[in-house]
Amino acid sequence: MAYTPTIRYAIGQVRLNLADLGITRQPGRTREHGEHRPEPDAPLVLVACSGGRDSLALASVCATVCGTLGVRCGAVIVDHALIAGSAQVAERAAEQCRSFGMDPVIVRRVIVELSGVGVEAAARDARYQALQESARETGAAAVLLAHTRDDQAETVLLGLFRTMGLDALAGMPTTIDRDGVTFSRPFIGLTRGQTTEICRTLDIDWWDDPSNGDRSADEGGLSTDLPLRSRIRNALLPYLIHFVDADLVDHLSRSARIAQRDKDYLDSCAAEAYGRAVRIEQAAEADSAGISVHIDVRELADEHAAIRSRVIARAAADTGIEISSRQVEAIDDLIHDWHGQGGVRLSRGYLAIRQRHVIHLCHDGMHENR
Template sequence: MAYSAAMKHAIGAVRRSLTALGIGVQDARFARHGEHEPAPDAPLVLVACSGGRDSLALMAVADTACAAWGVRCGAVVVDHGMQPGSAETAARAAAQCAALGADPCVVRAVQVEERGQGAEAAARDARYAALVDEARRLGATAVLLAHTKDDQAESVLIDLIRSGGVDALAGMPPGQCVDGVRFVRPFLGVTRAATTSICEDLDLDWWDDPTNGDAFAAGEALPAHFPLRSRIRHTLLPYLNAFAGRDMVAMLADGAAIARRDVDYLDARADDVFARTVTIAYDDDGAPHACIDARALAAEDAALRFRVVARTLSICAPGSGKRHVDAVEALVSHWHGQQAVRLPRKRTANRKKHVIEVCEDVTHANRRHRERDRS
């Protein structure tokens, strides 16, 4: 079969991701022409598929690449239940994946519970939890995600709007581990135009999430109730392209790849400093608390101090923002006897001599223990 340029490029991207996972041609049979069945114990990779153009294209490409190397390829379709007809949409996506060769092919319904983080973030949390569960159950080596070059550019802009810093410039990593399961994004160098072309060439009828705003013309302002990502896609990026006179998707995504190298280096250095300066323990209720060696941490570069403190607070006081990190870092680098720093989740950071304790607020802890004793 003759493949289009878009298909060839996408197959190459998936093969590079498989190689990075340590997966290659399984035996000599797959070096010869013809169709060969993978062994029952061959590595299994799963594609997270929504039925949209990007994930259907990834399913088709991944199955082609895996079949050529003797690797098993399956699919997981997550039904968030957030839109009318979501079960039918998920079943249709699963049928398309099965027709493309996915085996196993699983539909997983989830309950999205929003706890103040927003509907989109809550859906993402539920989706990842389901994918992790299915990957473990099926013994998969990795889960492939269909984020494209366009998604990467949009993510950079979202992160710059919401947070900033070098981590925002780096966008989404090509791979990450979530609860012991490896997730890989082979399409970060593949455009949405290419995934559309692949689906059209293979006569795949994809589903468009109405919240993506695809019914609106490029450059047309979306209503404010649409997700930020959709508004960036349809309004901000076309404006930036016109303003700069160049392809800003390519500029932002290629820049993210460069920034990612810097972030990975900083993270590796921060891992070492964290291991030497922070001790995490858990009380009888399972609540984490930390002890930071302020004297040892003060000897490190400011970039590393910030990352170590941020990581500590993410464990002991989830929801902490930059102002919390800055305040705790000041206990390290600009110590002059200041009071304890109040943190989210009723936690505080308090320095005594050269040790900073990040733990439950004393007043809250005493109240909680009194209530437990009365019961």
């Protein structure tokens, strides 16, 4: 069939994304056009597919692109088991992926364990865990996610509510590494309208997740029981677009790309400083909880506050504790404004306290031995 401009653009974005990941035409595949049966040892690309319009559009396009490159293309469908009929939705998505010629097609049912982080966050954690396990089991080179430009704009607004600083503005990076598994977002430059067009053009039926809150104008107000992202998508973002009378989705996504570039630079500088200043120590006593992190103040004293704050935040993350921006600032005061003040209490019973030229992040009881 003759591809529309939108489909050609989507194909180009997937090809560029795979090339950035080092996945290109396989040796011996000399023809520029046409599909090629991949060799058993060819790289495998997995698409995370929910059965929604975005992920089905990506699955179809990715299967086409991989076919021209001689690359294997599969799919992973995660059934969160949170709504009635989820198993049927997952199996329907799997059938569609198989019809695109994808292999393997894996369906993983997960148990979403609520631990005070909310259903949405718990489901996301369970989903990534399932995707990582599938990637490791199959030896996949990468897992592709179907986030679009609209998702990016929503993420920026969500970040402004939930966090602060540059990281909030940076949104989602195109490519990330999670515990050794590469995740990438080739559709981050496409709109949700374009993925809808792709599905309609290719006659692909999709499923709308009710938790996304998609509704027509005559259905009344948006329920506050929906996740915050859904309320941003269906109420706040449309209002802001109407208010400024401009393509705010494009503006926010472009801003995120610029902020991500700056964030990458700061993160690289912070990683170098972290390597010099931070030492991690496992608790020696069998009955002692967790690990401790020790920050050498002398190595950070001359660093910019933007670097110091990133080192502190990463040190807390490596200790497995959540930390707020206020707590980061308070610990930073132990570095650049030290006048004998007491420690900073953190979550999970941890305390950050300065002793001479070292800041210790560890459990209260462990400080007694310092």
